[in-house]
Amino acid sequence: MPQWGRGLAAAIYDGRMNTLPSTNPAALPADHPFAQVQVLAFDIFGTVVDWHGSIAREVRALYPQVDADAFALAWRAGYQPAMARVMRGEQGWTLIDALHRQILDEILPRFGLAHLGDAERHHLNRAWHRLHAWPDSVQGLTRLKQRYTITTLSNGNIGLLTNMAKRAGLPWDCVLSAEVFKAYKPHPDTYLGVARVFDLPPQQVALVAAHHDDLAAARGCGLRTAYIERPHEFGVAQPKDVSPQPGNDLHAKDLADLASMLGC
Amino acid sequence: MPQWGRGLAAAIYDGRMNTLPSTNPAALPADHPFAQVQVLAFDIFGTVVDWHGSIAREVRALYPQVDADAFALAWRAGYQPAMARVMRGEQGWTLIDALHRQILDEILPRFGLAHLGDAERHHLNRAWHRLHAWPDSVQGLTRLKQRYTITTLSNGNIGLLTNMAKRAGLPWDCVLSAEVFKAYKPHPDTYLGVARVFDLPPQQVALVAAHHDDLAAARGCGLRTAYIERPHEFGVAQPKDVSPQPGNDLHAKDLADLASMLGC
Numbered sequence: 027m028p029q030w031g032r033g034l035a036a037a038i039y040d041g042r043m044n045t046l047p048s049t050n051p052a053a054l055p056a057d058h059p060f061a062q063v064q065v066l067a068f069d070i071f072g073t074v075v076d077w078h079g080s081i082a083r084e085v086r087a088l089y090p091q092v093d094a095d096a097f098a099l100a101w102r103a104g105y106q107p108a109m110a111r112v113m114r115g116e117q118g119w120t121l122i123d124a125l126h127r128q129i130l131d132e133i134l135p136r137f138g139l140a141h142l143g144d145a146e147r148h149h150l151n152r153a154w155h156r157l158h159a160w161p162d163s164v165q166g167l168t169r170l171k172q173r174y175t176i177t178t179l180s181n182g183n184i185g186l187l188t189n190m191a192k193r194a195g196l197p198w199d200c201v202l203s204a205e206v207f208k209a210y211k212p213h214p215d216t217y218l219g220v221a222r223v224f225d226l227p228p229q230q231v232a233l234v235a236a237h238h239d240d241l242a243a244a245r246g247c248g249l250r251t252a253y254i255e256r257p258h259e260f261g262v263a264q265p266k267d268v269s270p271q272p273g274n275d276l277h278a279k280d281l282a283d284l285a286s287m288l289g290c
Numbered sequence: 291m292p293q294w295g296r297g298l299a300a301a302i303y304d305g306r307m308n309t310l311p312s313t314n315p316a317a318l319p320a321d322h323p324f325a326q327v328q329v330l331a332f333d334i335f336g337t338v339v340d341w342h343g344s345i346a347r348e349v350r351a352l353y354p355q356v357d358a359d360a361f362a363l364a365w366r367a368g369y370q371p372a373m374a375r376v377m378r379g380e381q382g383w384t385l386i387d388a389l390h391r392q393i394l395d396e397i398l399p400r401f402g403l404a405h406l407g408d409a410e411r412h413h414l415n416r417a418w419h420r421l422h423a424w425p426d427s428v429q430g431l432t433r434l435k436q437r438y439t440i441t442t443l444s445n446g447n448i449g450l451l452t453n454m455a456k457r458a459g460l461p462w463d464c465v466l467s468a469e470v471f472k473a474y475k476p477h478p479d480t481y482l483g484v485a486r487v488f489d490l491p492p493q494q495v496a497l498v499a500a501h502h503d504d505l506a507a508a509r510g511c512g513l514r515t516a517y518i519e520r521p522h523e524f525g526v527a528q529p530k531d532v533s534p535q536p537g538n539d540l541h542a543k544d545l546a547d548l549a550s551m552l553g554c
Contacts, residue, residue, distance in 0.1 A: 123489065175456060185488045188464040192439060200452040201464050205487075223469075224449045225387065 053173070053289055059275035060288060062230050063250050066170060067179035067202065067220045069211075069235035070187065072259040074167075074196065074281070075157040077102060082261070084153045092137045095261055100136065104129030109181060109210045119208055121183040127151045154182070155189040160256070164195050166281025169290040175199045179220055179233065181210045212243030221249070234284065238271055245273055252276040252284055317437070317553055323539035324552060326494050327514055330434060331443035331466065331484045333475075333499035334451065336523040338431075338460065338545070339421040341366065346525070348417045356401045359525050364400065368393030373445060373474045383472055385447040391415045418446070419453040424520070428459045430545025433554040439463045443484055443497065445474045476507030485513070498548065502535055509537060516540040516548055 054061045071077045081098040108125040111117050130151055134140055142150070170176055177200035178187050184203045191198055200223075204210045207219040221228045228248030235241050236256040245251050252275060255268035270277040278284035318325045335341045345362040372389040375381050394415055398404055406414070434440055441464040442451050448467045455462055464487075468474045471483040485492045492512030499505050500520040509515050516539060519532035534541040542548035 175452060177452070183487070184464065184466070184470075188439060188441070188488075192463050199456050200448065202448070206448075206470055223447070224452075 059250055060232060060252075063232045064175060064226060065220065065224050065231045066174045066176050066252075067217075067231060067233050067249075068167075068176065069233065069237060069240055070178055070180035070182055070190075071157070072256055073234065073236040073254050074163045075159050075190065075194065076259075077154070077157050078259060078261045080157040081153055083158075084150070084156070088150065089137075089139060092139065095263065097133070097137055099260065099264075100133045101126070101129055104132065113210060113213070121205060122154070122181055123151065123183055123186060126154055155186050156193060157190055159194040159196060160280065162280040162282040164197070166283075166285050168197055169285035170281070170288065171197055171199065173288065173290050175224065177202045177220065179211070179216060180204070211240055214243070214247050217244045217247040217249050221247075232275070234281075236268075238274075241274055250275045252278060254281065254284065255279050323514055324496060324516075327438065327496045328490060329439045329441060329484065329488050329495045330516075331441050331481075331495060331497050331513075332431075333497065333501060333504055334442055334444035334446055334454075335421070336520055337498065337500040337518055338427045339423050339454065339458065340522075341418070341421050342523060342525045344421040345417055348414070348420070352414065353401075353403060356403065359527065361397070361401055363524065363528075364397045365390070365393055368396065377474060377477070385469060386445055387415065387418070387447055387450060390418055419450050420457060421454055423458040423460060424544065426544040426546040428461070430547075430549050432461055433549035434545070434552065435461055435463065437552065437554050439488065441466045441484065443475070443480060444468070475504055478507070478511050481508045481511040481513050485511075496539070498545075500532075502538075505538055514539045516542060518545065518548065519543050 068074055078095075078098050081101060082094040085092055085097045086094040105125070108120075108129055112120050112125070127147065130147060134142055134147070167176055176198060178191075178198055179202050180187055181204045182190075183205045184201055187198075187201050187203055190196065191201070202220055202223065204216060206223075207213075207215045209215040209219075211217070217231075217233065218228060221231045224231070229250060232250035232252055233241055233244035234252045234254060235244075236254045236259060238253065241251040241253060251273070253271070255278070257265050257268050259266055276284065276287060278287055332338055342359075342362050345365060346358040349356055349361045350358040369389070372393055376384050376389070391411065394411060398406060398411070431440055440462060442455075442462055443466050444451055445468045446454075447469045448465055451462075451465050451467055454460065455465070466484055466487065468480060470487075471477075471479045473479040473483075475481070481495075481497065482492060485495045488495065493514060496514035496516055497505055497508035498516045498518060499508075500518045500523060502517065505515040505517060515537070517535070519542070521529050521532050523530050540548065540551060542551055
């Protein structure tokens, strides 16, 4: 244990002392874009978990007659418009669980499933709590957690994210969500909210995401950014363009690659 | 993987199917007060971590001339009145970090520490992020986590609780706080907020705490309750009456004892 003396105040002031535990940003070169980062905030759907594959698998098992790939895409396609309705004030603050259910009720007839009862719809809707992690996620996060505070920053609600983490073994230090900030990404209150929660300037927080629009919005708030390639986010039949874009601080193939880049 | 068929809806309806992962309430006898509980929400200061011993130790190391026991008690004594001021509307919504700092600034002159600068005050205030767990906490929580979703429910802010957990090794599934609900315990919005977050009726959530007033308020909202004896919460010099009170569903010596009671 160090002897606290008169030098303490100066040490805290000039940043030689960490105020967050278990992190050691000084281990990265001073000119590294993540040199000052203490908290990594992760987008979830698509970045950490495979929503398309997971939803399609559940639908295929429950309703073999349905085109499960198309069903997963249709469900997800309703997501941005539903959040936009809430953000425009056409609907009060609404958790993603409820938005997922609204979209589900809307698309079921298109897939010949209009007859499903409430309990079956409820069970199917909870498939979003049971999404599977990408193969590298648990190991990558566990490595990153050694040096950084790792938190979710998802439009998914807290209960959904917690159930998903428990099931998939995602080792979050903290579960932050649009539900905490009463705003969905890309609203600045979400990115700046993470910085506020941890009492850090924005440049000491980084967003990790597989979506350039999410990263651009975070960058606009002063956060650092890391892009994660997820070429099969929309299924193997619809590969995504994952080529680097210049605005991001880091570009990683997956979370294990990000951990290596950050010396974890 | 089970074959989902027509019986699924009925199974969900009558509660035979778990909707939360990794829990198995059916393993407790049906007449056990916790038979339906899926989420355990924990009070933190005093229940899971030793605020008195931790604060006194830090103060003793930094300022040997100060009566560290008295300092810890004085700091904590300002806590309830400060929250009451916020809840009466005399001060806008305020995180515990800021309240701790207000109380600290107020008591420092009494202990001959009026000369401390801002950086030293900031460092001392962060002692609340560095509280040590009671010796049984990490192991007890790890056992309980096998069957229950375990979350904080503290008036401490999210950043404080996350830093503390990372340092002390507390394995939370979720970090809930007054900060999420914009109300301090014992306001009903906090206890009912946990149930809402997990989309559960209140009787499927239990509060675990070392304080009868906290437990009584949770019970008033329909939650189950478990009292934890922490006879030395206020230091070994001031043992606390930890005798059982009839209202609580369970009475445990510590978190390991609670885990045993719940078959974990």
